[in-house]
Amino acid sequence: MATGRTLTVGMVGYSFMGRAHSNAWRQAPRFFDLPADIRLKTICGRNPEAVRKAAVDLGWETAATDWRALIDDPEIDIIDVVTPNDTHRDICVAAAAAGKAILCEKPLALDVAECEEMLAAARKGRVVHMVCHNYRRIPAMALAKQMIERGELGDRIYHYRARYAQDWIADPEFPLVWRLQSKIAGSGAHGDINAHIIDLGRYLVGEFREVCATMETFVKERPVSPGSKKTGKVTVDDAVTSIGRFKNGALANLEASRFAQGRKNSITLEINGSAGSLAFDFEEMNRLRYYDAREPEDRRGFRDILVTEARHPYIENWWPPGHLIGYEHTFVHTVADFVRAVVAGKSVQPTFDDGLRNQRVLEAMSTSAQTRQWVKI
Numbered sequence: 001m002a003t004g005r006t007l008t009v010g011m012v013g014y015s016f017m018g019r020a021h022s023n024a025w026r027q028a029p030r031f032f033d034l035p036a037d038i039r040l041k042t043i044c045g046r047n048p049e050a051v052r053k054a055a056v057d058l059g060w061e062t063a064a065t066d067w068r069a070l071i072d073d074p075e076i077d078i079i080d081v082v083t084p085n086d087t088h089r090d091i092c093v094a095a096a097a098a099g100k101a102i103l104c105e106k107p108l109a110l111d112v113a114e115c116e117e118m119l120a121a122a123r124k125g126r127v128v129h130m131v132c133h134n135y136r137r138i139p140a141m142a143l144a145k146q147m148i149e150r151g152e153l154g155d156r157i158y159h160y161r162a163r164y165a166q167d168w169i170a171d172p173e174f175p176l177v178w179r180l181q182s183k184i185a186g187s188g189a190h191g192d193i194n195a196h197i198i199d200l201g202r203y204l205v206g207e208f209r210e211v212c213a214t215m216e217t218f219v220k221e222r223p224v225s226p227g228s229k230k231t232g233k234v235t236v237d238d239a240v241t242s243i244g245r246f247k248n249g250a251l252a253n254l255e256a257s258r259f260a261q262g263r264k265n266s267i268t269l270e271i272n273g274s275a276g277s278l279a280f281d282f283e284e285m286n287r288l289r290y291y292d293a294r295e296p297e298d299r300r301g302f303r304d305i306l307v308t309e310a311r312h313p314y315i316e317n318w319w320p321p322g323h324l325i326g327y328e329h330t331f332v333h334t335v336a337d338f339v340r341a342v343v344a345g346k347s348v349q350p351t352f353d354d355g356l357r358n359q360r361v362l363e364a365m366s367t368s369a370q371t372r373q374w375v376k377i
């Protein structure tokens, strides 16, 4: 849409999430009728050669090596933070003080204290702030939310059961990357992927009341770099499993592991309510399985909803029915909703407050794993 308004973006980081977000910034204005055009001005990273290459590969005008230059650039309206977790707080607090809208990757920060500081800074700076829990914007998840809100699972939810399973570090020879170091990552599978299924629980079911968790680090030493004989200590969890209770009385059962051999990025969840159930498998992300307990008994059964109709969330911007979408589209949906909120000066979820609430659940689970006690949120 020719709008005359342009929002200029500066992004800090350029690896996996940098690629996913760059694609989203480029595609959102092409596929969504947005109230502003998007200018990919500056991408920032510590390694000059790597970030210059990323600028060319990912379509950014310029490359920088100091994120403060983006904060100080009066042309930049939006700061997109896709860096390791230990840098989120400093970048977001500075961006908020400079009056820039902020999109920050999950987890929002290393701990609750940092999240509280970031939320306060965003509120003080009166800037739009969003944490990138992109899985909320899988059309099937957005449809699930609509169905639950319409009461199609009934007036009570009994169970939220979710598992996020990967296997990228199951090889003990996999090196000690930043995600395996608590001073940079904060936690392991817990803050990285358990954070996602906690967010989906908050989005679909409601707020957590109390949790009980256990964690394990299966491989405690790893090569400091690929093939190195020198090893370093793994200081984060490899897997976390937990039970919990939501404020609305529903029970939670969550598992997040990076040692689920054969599971590459598997997210499965099931929600059981008084009038029906929903089941979802990210490996079939265009489908939502629905069981309606109010159907005549001889016809009851889980059925597949192929979430590719124009009336389904976000789909009208893409393809005709049956032509599927993928992981990258969830970031395009996130960016499109964020841009609309920035232009309107309105809040868009999940906000930094959602990020803080997520962190509170994460920390309660970590405390529970240490104390072997139930912990209230």
Ligand code: SOE
Binding pocket: 016, 166, 192, 193, 265
């Ligand atoms: C690694 O576990 C990771 O890249 C996560 O950090 C992302 O949030 C997830 O979408 C894919 O896996």
